[in-house]
Amino acid sequence: MTTTQNPPSTPPRTATALVWARRRAAAARVWRQFATDRGGVAGLVVLGVIVLLAVLAPALTDQTGLDVTRAPGAPWQAPSGEFWLGTDHTGRSVLLLTWWGAQVSLLVGLAATLLSVGIGTVVGVCAAHFGGWVSSVLLRVTDFFLVLPSLVLALVLSTVLPQGLGTIILAIGVTSWPSTARLVRAQTLTVEARPYIERSRALGGGHGHVIGKHVLPAVLPLVFVNTTLTVASAIIAESTLSFLGLGDPTRVSWGSMLHSASLHGAVSKGAWWYLLPPGLGIVVVVLAFTLCGRALETVLNPRLAHSAGER
Amino acid sequence: MAEQTAMSEPVDQQKAAAPTLLDVRDLHVRYQSGRGEVHAVRGVDLSLASGQTLGLAGESGCGKSTLAMSVLRLLPKSSRVDGQVLLDGEDVRTMSWGRLRAVRWAGASVVFQGAMHALNPVRRIGEQIAEPLRLHGWGGRAPTSLSPAAIRARVAELLEQVELPARRADAYPHELSGGQKQRVMIAMALACQPRLVIADEPTTALDVIVQAQVLELMGRLVAEHDIGLIMISHDLSVLAATCQRIAVMYRGELVEQGPAEQVMRQPRHAHTQALAAAFPVVGDPAHRLVPAAEPATAPTVEPSESSGASTRPVLRAEDLHVRFGGRRGGQTHAVAGVTLEVHPNEIVALVGQSGSGKTTLARTLLGLQQPTSGRVYFDGQPLPTSARGLRDYRRQVQLVLQDPTSALNPRQSVYEAVAEGLRIHRIGDDEAGRVADALSKAELRPPEQFFSVLPHELSGGQRQRVVIAGALALNPRVLIADEPVASLDASVRGEILALFLRLRVELGVAALVITHDLGLAWNIADRVAVMYQGELVEVGPVEDVLLAPQHPYTRSLLAAMPNAPGSLDEVELAAGDAG
Numbered sequence: 001m002t003t004t005q006n007p008p009s010t011p012p013r014t015a016t017a018l019v020w021a022r023r024r025a026a027a028a029r030v031w032r033q034f035a036t037d038r039g040g041v042a043g044l045v046v047l048g049v050i051v052l053l054a055v056l057a058p059a060l061t062d063q064t065g066l067d068v069t070r071a072p073g074a075p076w077q078a079p080s081g082e083f084w085l086g087t088d089h090t091g092r093s094v095l096l097l098t099w100w101g102a103q104v105s106l107l108v109g110l111a112a113t114l115l116s117v118g119i120g121t122v123v124g125v126c127a128a129h130f131g132g133w134v135s136s137v138l139l140r141v142t143d144f145f146l147v148l149p150s151l152v153l154a155l156v157l158s159t160v161l162p163q164g165l166g167t168i169i170l171a172i173g174v175t176s177w178p179s180t181a182r183l184v185r186a187q188t189l190t191v192e193a194r195p196y197i198e199r200s201r202a203l204g205g206g207h208g209h210v211i212g213k214h215v216l217p218a219v220l221p222l223v224f225v226n227t228t229l230t231v232a233s234a235i236i237a238e239s240t241l242s243f244l245g246l247g248d249p250t251r252v253s254w255g256s257m258l259h260s261a262s263l264h265g266a267v268s269k270g271a272w273w274y275l276l277p278p279g280l281g282i283v284v285v286v287l288a289f290t291l292c293g294r295a296l297e298t299v300l301n302p303r304l305a306h307s308a309g310e311r
Numbered sequence: 312m313a314e315q316t317a318m319s320e321p322v323d324q325q326k327a328a329a330p331t332l333l334d335v336r337d338l339h340v341r342y343q344s345g346r347g348e349v350h351a352v353r354g355v356d357l358s359l360a361s362g363q364t365l366g367l368a369g370e371s372g373c374g375k376s377t378l379a380m381s382v383l384r385l386l387p388k389s390s391r392v393d394g395q396v397l398l399d400g401e402d403v404r405t406m407s408w409g410r411l412r413a414v415r416w417a418g419a420s421v422v423f424q425g426a427m428h429a430l431n432p433v434r435r436i437g438e439q440i441a442e443p444l445r446l447h448g449w450g451g452r453a454p455t456s457l458s459p460a461a462i463r464a465r466v467a468e469l470l471e472q473v474e475l476p477a478r479r480a481d482a483y484p485h486e487l488s489g490g491q492k493q494r495v496m497i498a499m500a501l502a503c504q505p506r507l508v509i510a511d512e513p514t515t516a517l518d519v520i521v522q523a524q525v526l527e528l529m530g531r532l533v534a535e536h537d538i539g540l541i542m543i544s545h546d547l548s549v550l551a552a553t554c555q556r557i558a559v560m561y562r563g564e565l566v567e568q569g570p571a572e573q574v575m576r577q578p579r580h581a582h583t584q585a586l587a588a589a590f591p592v593v594g595d596p597a598h599r600l601v602p603a604a605e606p607a608t609a610p611t612v613e614p615s616e617s618s619g620a621s622t623r624p625v626l627r628a629e630d631l632h633v634r635f636g637g638r639r640g641g642q643t644h645a646v647a648g649v650t651l652e653v654h655p656n657e658i659v660a661l662v663g664q665s666g667s668g669k670t671t672l673a674r675t676l677l678g679l680q681q682p683t684s685g686r687v688y689f690d691g692q693p694l695p696t697s698a699r700g701l702r703d704y705r706r707q708v709q710l711v712l713q714d715p716t717s718a719l720n721p722r723q724s725v726y727e728a729v730a731e732g733l734r735i736h737r738i739g740d741d742e743a744g745r746v747a748d749a750l751s752k753a754e755l756r757p758p759e760q761f762f763s764v765l766p767h768e769l770s771g772g773q774r775q776r777v778v779i780a781g782a783l784a785l786n787p788r789v790l791i792a793d794e795p796v797a798s799l800d801a802s803v804r805g806e807i808l809a810l811f812l813r814l815r816v817e818l819g820v821a822a823l824v825i826t827h828d829l830g831l832a833w834n835i836a837d838r839v840a841v842m843y844q845g846e847l848v849e850v851g852p853v854e855d856v857l858l859a860p861q862h863p864y865t866r867s868l869l870a871a872m873p874n875a876p877g878s879l880d881e882v883e884l885a886a887g888d889a890g
Contacts, residue, residue: 018724018726018727018762018763019727021763022724022763022765194717194720195712195713195714195717195718196717196718196719196720198679198710198712198718199710199712199718199719199778199781200731200735201679202677202679202705202709202710203705203709203731203732203735203781203782203785204701204702204703204705204706204732204735204736205731205735206698206702206735209735213720213731214720217722218720218722
């Protein structure tokens, strides 16, 4: 109410320009607030570096080093000048394996998250918006998936389906959406109770209009936060499944490294250099995603940001 | 300065001998906020003797609540208080924490705003009234010496004082009506026999009839127990009904102070005049069809001539029934056989208490609620039931909601909010031009300046204009407005009402205005329909219904208005004659 006297006096050229100008301003505001959170910025920097390295792996390293038959070193070598992180049971460089493993771990984590958040958002919005029997059916299905032990379901799925990255992504995505659906449903319900939804209906707006113009823009920030937090758990799930030997046997991931390390007795041989790098990789990436997610959450979810609160 | 004025008033000379209960001297309150310092109270002088009642009037944000809360040091930590607040000669600002605790409730207590939320929903009201008794004792009795039986007796006594049966002590807040909850709040405030009671908007959420009862009760209790009362409200007529003196605040300063009658009848300061004019007096020709806007812009309006049966009604409800099924099989008959017509170029006021089915009727007329039986006709045609037909219908009949703050999506700019209807109906040609046109019809000028503004940057009145502009963009023939000014400040009310009148005169837009305020009906409506428990008990031209009410319910509504005594007497006389 303080700025009523002088509203911005630059008239916009078109309606779309207006919308984009506002979105840019909103994004800039989010970024400014995000930048004040040190943990979040640190997480973002770490993530950026890891993603960059993973994407550039084919350009920076020699892929032939991953081939067991052409392993450059002797088995179980301790870290040295030649192999900074030592070698595994076949003589391959652990540094190279960890580097390439980041690719699979990140890919599976992100893809599974997209799947999970996508299903969760659609189910959540539909359950809240349509109400009645649609809501009942969707909620019972959600509850069903919520009470299933997701690891067991993922295990079964990846055993039944042919082994490969797609199966892992599907297994994680299909088991992790119920919490997102519940969250989105709750948020949609609060948005739909607002009088501006009633106004929109009185203007003649149908389901598509109400969901597209009012519900989704209000729900998406929350979904976005949820995504960053889900990535972390998806990466852990991927590692778990790979560690249990259900991953893609043709590709290296951090989970499959841990799997072969334990399979070939890295612990009894005292080969700590084979266990620590993939384990620390998982920890660092998960931590980075969680830091980013928490920082975003305080920016985008006004209920958590008490001082900044929604005006 | 205030003391000098006070001494010059004859009312206060009698009381001058009484000891001063509260003395506020040159009080300044500043808030530190992210956007700099806000100077909420600027040098206020105020005094109150015991047994006196003072009304504090002003718009939201004028600092009246801040002033009242500073008396008990209930302000947030970000505030800085300068000046003196003497309670019984003792400065509240320098009291020790323990002394302050003792003074709170035992010396001075508060009836908080919004009784609905100030009670703990999971505790019986008896326990909640007993809480301050256990902490402070009463009448010189130390809390340690109190037996449970004594406390129970005191709670029963307090409930009796506020005219609630003593057995209601076992009730939970949700089992009580709004008025009963407010009575419980008053009982709590009186529990420890304080010498000063501060009531912050005690009747805001209450109906006219309940409000009258609560005000009467407060006035009586204050007189009986010789308590000093400070009552805060934005409604001058409420204050005039209970208080001896009224002080008007504007932007943190006291601009006028004097006996209630004088402030109400002959306001000196321009702001007081605006406040007094915002609540029109039923029966006063000066307020008939003349909303309190600046005289230059007020439209000259002749009462609509189309209110008879001569023209074809644009909107017509025929024997409309709406029933809601309850969870336990019980049914609510929200609308019970309503027949109502809205003619072109006419404003109809739908008046009734909350829960009388007004809003359900409006939603049914808009096609947002399916009627159980009966029909709605628009322009002689029955209301379509298909989604497509309803969408076309909604170009013609538009809704204006009560609270403009929540009726606008906070993420959308003014342009998008106004253009929303155009986009839904795919009216693509010259969108910007139509939006600008609608905004200037709603008197937001120049319209281009408001395009990119977000709702939170606007004042309450401007937001309501945006909502109205959004409705006007579709060139509707009827506006249905649900309490369009109830959540607005007094000085803005008149402007928005003037806008409705002007739309009727200049564009011929008919309106159905839902309200609980008979003064508003007198102010702008051509015809008035009184709704009671789902039925229309009285429909007719405003002058007929409000000046010579036939139905007892209309009479009790009129009698409950905290208005000038003149009109009240007339109503009572009329009621007496008829009865």
